[in-house]
Amino acid sequence: MRLTAAGDSHVGLRRAHNEDAFLLLLEERLLCVADGMGGHASGEVAARVAVEEMAEFFSLTGRDEEATWPFPEDPRRGEHENRLIAGVKLANQRIRQRARADERLRGMGTTLVTAWFSDRAPEALVAHVGDSRAYLYRRGVLAQLTEDHSLLNDFIRVHRPSAAEIDAFPHKNVIVRALGMRDDLEVDLLRVPLEEGDEVLLCCDGLSGMVPDARIAEILRGARADLPRAVQGLIAAANEAGGIDNITCVLAQVHR
Known part of the structure; x- marks a missing residue:
């Protein structure tokens, strides 16, 4: 399976600096998006450490092929699943170490969504922590793959609120899981079967x-698999909607 990809990041219209980071490591078929948090420059550091550690690992x-990683393998998972989870946990460990070593970085953290694409089977492994998302775009239809680790998503799942109640929820931006929060990190992982021409958006x-999902799908449809054009269109749409946060996306397409 062959992979093409494009990605970009924009500071948005309201922020003074960009605390996001992304990775296109095509030789290893690995993509990442990280959204840092912690204020000042610490969120930027956490996001950068996350993608750099994933790339290095x-x-x-x-x-x-004989390399090992510093975490026990889960016998219920395959080699590539364990490898992806180990990379995320190692990134979490590095962020925790940096925060303990530098008072200015205390409390920093980052979300992370990452996808690894098999070169043998038509599938991808997606791991994530936080509320950065992965989507699958197939034949004009966009489907969200990941589930946000946020107070808002917990509220929706438990209470099944109306649209008005969701709009009024006071803690929309509070996430309940992120790299840097704790030593014992829980990583969600899913296996995604792929077809010729599928696009994966992080x-x-x-x-x-x-940007609503329907508008994201419209932009991808209009780009007609021109990945750089689609990425720029998505960033422009977020800025047109107000650009209140940093905007980062990575888009990949699979080919037999």
Whole structure:
């Protein structure tokens, strides 16, 4: 399976600096989007550490088949699933270490959504922590793959509120899981079967919180698999909607 991809990040219209980061590591078929938090420059540091550690870990383990990782493997999972989860946990460990070593970085954290694409089977593994999302776009239809780790999503799942109650919910931006929050990190992982021409979108909430899914699908449809054009169109749409946050997205398409 062959993979093409494009990605970009924009500070938005309201923020002074960009606390997002993204990764296109095509030689290892790995994509990431991280949305940092913590204020000042610490969110930016956490996001950058996350994607840099993912890149280093996958590059190392991709070159060395005998390489091991510093976490026990789950026997219920396959090798690639364990590898992806280990990379995320290692990134969490590095962020925690940096925060303990530097008082200015205390409390920093980041969301992370990452996808690894198999070169043998038509499928991807998606791991995520926080409210950055993964979507699958197939034959004109957009489907959300991940479930936000946020107070808002917990509220929706438990109470099944009306649209008005969702709009009035006071803690929309509070996430309940992120890299940097705790040593024992829980990582959600799913296996996504893929078909020829499928597109996988990874994005932060600066896009998904500003642009409805129907509009995202419309932009992808209009781009006609021109991935850089689609990415710029998505960022422009988020800014047109107010651009209140940093906007980052990565878009990949699979080919047999």
